[in-house]
Amino acid sequence: xxxxxxxxxxxxxxxxxxxxxxxxxxxxxxxxxxxxxxxxxxxxxxxxxxxxxxxxxxxxxxxxxxxxxxxxxxxxxxxxxxxxxxxxxxxxxxxxxxxxxxxxxxxxxxxxxxxxxxxxxxxxxxxxxxxxxxxxxxxxxxxxxxxxxxxxxxxxxxxxxxxxxxxxxxxxxxxxxxxxxxxxxxxxxxxxxxxxxxxxxxxxxxxxxxxxxxxxxxxxxxxxxxxxxxxxxxxxxxxxxxxxxxxxxxxxxxxxxxxxxxxxxxxxxxxxxxxxxxxxxxxxxxxxxxxxxxxxxxxxxxxxxxxxxxxxxxxxxxxxxxxxxxxxxxxxxxxxxxxxxx
Ligand SMILES: [Zn+2]
Numbered sequence: 001x002x003x004x005x006x007x008x009x010x011x012x013x014x015x016x017x018x019x020x021x022x023x024x025x026x027x028x029x030x031x032x033x034x035x036x037x038x039x040x041x042x043x044x045x046x047x048x049x050x051x052x053x054x055x056x057x058x059x060x061x062x063x064x065x066x067x068x069x070x071x072x073x074x075x076x077x078x079x080x081x082x083x084x085x086x087x088x089x090x091x092x093x094x095x096x097x098x099x100x101x102x103x104x105x106x107x108x109x110x111x112x113x114x115x116x117x118x119x120x121x122x123x124x125x126x127x128x129x130x131x132x133x134x135x136x137x138x139x140x141x142x143x144x145x146x147x148x149x150x151x152x153x154x155x156x157x158x159x160x161x162x163x164x165x166x167x168x169x170x171x172x173x174x175x176x177x178x179x180x181x182x183x184x185x186x187x188x189x190x191x192x193x194x195x196x197x198x199x200x201x202x203x204x205x206x207x208x209x210x211x212x213x214x215x216x217x218x219x220x221x222x223x224x225x226x227x228x229x230x231x232x233x234x235x236x237x238x239x240x241x242x243x244x245x246x247x248x249x250x251x252x253x254x255x256x257x258x259x260x261x262x263x264x265x266x267x268x269x270x271x272x273x274x275x276x277x278x279x280x281x282x283x284x285x286x287x288x289x290x291x292x293x294x295x296x297x298x299x300x301x302x303x304x305x306x307x308x309x310x311x312x313x314x315x316x317x318x319x320x321x322x323x324x325x326x327x328x329x330x331x332x333x334x335x336x337x338x339x340x341x342x
Contacts, residue, residue: 010228016041
């Protein structure tokens, strides 16, 4: 069955975006990613988009979203399109885009890529080929994978087994058949050439969760496409996710954004910065009377940019290719404000 190609009604000018999942307020770590993505878009004359990735809206604490918007405003990182302002390709919250994701799953289903999986987490782990091989957990052993691939009859009326509603997985075997290659290869704007073996390092991954909500990979890939994001600058913890998202984009035969993955900021003890580093929460800095210019200067120094808080100057000085080096060095470490230790 042939399906009509997807028409993307996106503005002529491309976009860069910052797409947080605000389960807590912003801290220096995720603000640095926002800062880099914002400079990347502005320096390339792209639209700037703030998108909220809230596939689990209940996980967002009350007041947190408004707080995140206020923190970014305070720093001077403004967005052309965001939940507050709206825009031509909204809504800008994933919790308001579920219908679109269902449409994409239907498209993938027509390609014969999807199958229901009734396995519990425990069963997936116990049957796994390589228990820790993938960032999303063990590589799926294929317990529920059908012998032949054909579209699932009705995605919205799948039978239960042992009282369990199934998740949906994307078969990398079918994807390999369709794309004629068992690897996904791309050039990361920061990290350089990347090659991932779909069977060995990815495996059949979940595209719709047991609760019926599209998985992050589907939502994120589709949002970037449908919002006209041509540049995706984000933390290097998401590099393996990009493989899955690119695979989906290629299966749908749609234009790929340029991806760039930057090093993460580590806390003083060398761990990935998290909510626990309360002292560096932007909210805290605001409350204790820190000047936003101090924070911007600090972010600029952590990114190897000129020592200034002038965002126009920083935009002029910013080059994605210069981020490369900081990736190959150890992740940038933050000192306290004003005494950046590298
Ligand atoms: Zn299964």
